[in-house]
Amino acid sequence: MKSKGFSINLRQYGMIIALVFIIIMFGITTGGILFKPMNVSNIIMQNAYVLILAVGMLFCIITGNVDLSIGSVVAFVGAVSAVFMVNWNMPVWMAVVLSLLIGALVGAFQGFFIAYVKIPAFIVTLGGMLIFRGLTMVILKGQTIAPFDESFQFIASGFLMKGLKVGGLNTLSILGGALVSILFIFFEVVTRNNKIKYNFEVSPIHYMAIKIAVIVAAINVITYRLAQYNGLPIILIIMALLIIIYSFVAGQTIAGRHVYALGGNEKAAKLSGIKTQQVMFWVYTNMGLLSAFAGLVVAGRLNAATPKAGNGYELDAIAACYIGGASASGGIGTIVGAIVGGLVMGVLNNGMSIMGVSVDWQQVIKGFVLLTAVTFDIYSRSKSSPK
């Protein structure tokens, strides 16, 4: 997508290159274990929750704020869903819908105080962090509720028709990779043709060919690896949809443009007729909804609702956004960047764990990675802007 200007593209490509570099490095130091089919599958499933949260967090960060409450909301929604399904034997679909609704309400509750009462988001969500962690303990009475129905676990840890194998490869995974590749090529060509129709300059055809080749190769390598294991994780499909939808909202819709404008200069946005309070309210409502979804995923994967679930997840999501090039002062950031940032953290976690680096050192290293990424970002920004 060439919509954000060349300099930002360069920064984002910089992060993607860093991700590739990290992957190759760990591929070597772990002696190839990182690339094992099961591990590729694991990386995706372990990090699903961070990526989902990072998508929501990115919008909060674009407005120039953060949301500290999401770890607690993850636990809270997990607990509520466990009560619905395990204690009250509610049908899974109904419990999921209700849980998502409750998450959105939690977001709306905080969004109301941020947008209309004008309390800084940091304070409101700090309050939310305490409130919902506390409520989780109240609901669970300090204990763990388990186990969930299998169909619920399927969302977080299931695979799409994992039995359907031909020659040791999952057919759907291979087909899925091919389908996505074809769709990607189709959209690239349509975009290019539209530009030609409007008499705009287009990048040379070989440039596009290289871009398509690299991305198609990446997609198919991943789906091939997944095919060697159990096939496509359900959560990967859901996540891909989320990323596509939210990228589209951020980049191509009026609503998305309004969020960027609010974060870039609230006063100017207001004087351009943007209802800045409403925008802020919906950003936090959306964050609540996505936190609820992440809460369900976490509960489903653990197959339990625990009082400690989601502890510190807000920090992972915030770090993912910053590593992915979002600006702490607002107005700048992309969904793709946040996803790349989340994957950098995820691969680091996974690679270091395989290498046997202890958890304490993992934290130290992740901290330095965050600092380095943001330093690089600020440095490149100060070089590209005139002031």
Next chain:
Amino acid sequence: MSDIILEMKNIDKDFFGVKALSNVNIAVKRNEIHAICGENGAGKSTLMNILSGVYPYGSYSGTIIFEGKEVTFKNIKDSEKEGIVIIHQELALVPYLSIAENIFMGNEQGGKAIIDWNKTRSKAKGLLEMVGLSENPNTLISSIGVGKQQLVEIAKALSKDVKLLILDEPTAALNDEESNKLLGLLCGLQEKGITSILISHKINEITKVCNSTTIIRDGQTIETIDRAEITEDRIIKGMVGREIVDRYPKRDSNILETVFEIKGWNVFNPENEHEKVISDVSFHLKKGEVLGMAGLMGAGRTELAMSIFGKSYGQKISGEAFINGKKVKLNSVGAAISNGIAYVSEDRKNYGLILINSIRENITLPNLSKISERGVINQNLEIRESETYRDKLKIKTSGINQLVASLSGGNQQKVVLSKWIMSEPDILILDEPTRGIDVGAKYEIYQIINELASQGKSIILISSDMPELLGMSDRVYVINEGRIVEELNEGELSQENIMRAILRSSREAS
């Protein structure tokens, strides 16, 4: 001409090639009160900023001689060390600290690190007595009025062993009684041997206390007049000058029926619900007309414009607005835009643009619904539209994806104009549209204004640049202290008439 305390000789200063001061000469005698007069933008503040070291030595040319020796100030600390203290129009006090703390801010009393509160308070008390302010030094600044705050500023200056005190429009926000007290204090300081420079627009104050007056116009000193010769006419003549240059493109006005009307408009300060900023303003605007709004800074023009533009400023706004004779409600910016009103802010960096975004995104921001279908932006259409405005308004840029932060002031202003022209308004309010941009770009903006007017759009032009206002407007309202004090029609448009209206209303008010 005995004993001159301050002499500024051949001062030249330019900002990015735009001359702000050229060959300014001023001499202030010891122990006098010296007034400086001039229009907005004449260069008074620039001159005082040079004197006080805000613009450091080296950023201007010319010499400053203070107390018989040449001085080269690098910052305010340097000038304060010599005994030159400036009190700006915007007071530099911290509202949530006490009077005593403010007086000794940056000059704390006591040891190296530890403040001696008893010493601070007793010294503050002495200074407050000197300026005739009977307040407890522990009182918070936020709980005393502007007049008293002004006195605290003077006490702060006195604490620094001031020899030359510069006051920039000290009485602008004061009522009659407070002003008199302040002027009396200046005379009292004069007896104690302190020289003052007073920047003021109020002729009666100048004639009351000042020993001599220097008039500045267009960055040049016009003359220095002694007290005996100071008259209103003399000052106005000096401030306004006689030169008429054809800096404004001609327009054949085709003025039709009234399209917009405001009746009985009242606005209160958003921070202080008792302070009326706009009182009982009524005006009308005709189709194809360029309507000027003249006034001094702080007269309430911007506040009036913003309160009309979807209540973007103020509280407890009352009054009626009519478009084409029909009453309209302008309760939000969105409502104002959909009623065909656009407002180009005087502060384009803070209120007009999103500096970290591209030209394209800025131009289309208020107009996204025009280039979208069901909430989805047609990016190709967006590029085409913004290219159109880039060409039409001749924005000099490497491309529409360039960030507006990297554009020059004139080009930034064209981006702001593009965004509002794209919204196809009938009524366009331009608030200081040429502030801080170079002469060439100014001329282009005048041409744009003329073209819009000839298309039948109605324009409200707010400008502190009087020749510009007179050169561009068909009709002018003079605004002072939140009221419309004069309406000048074609044939009556002159700087003298505007200045006279302002001075007259200031005098009536005080």
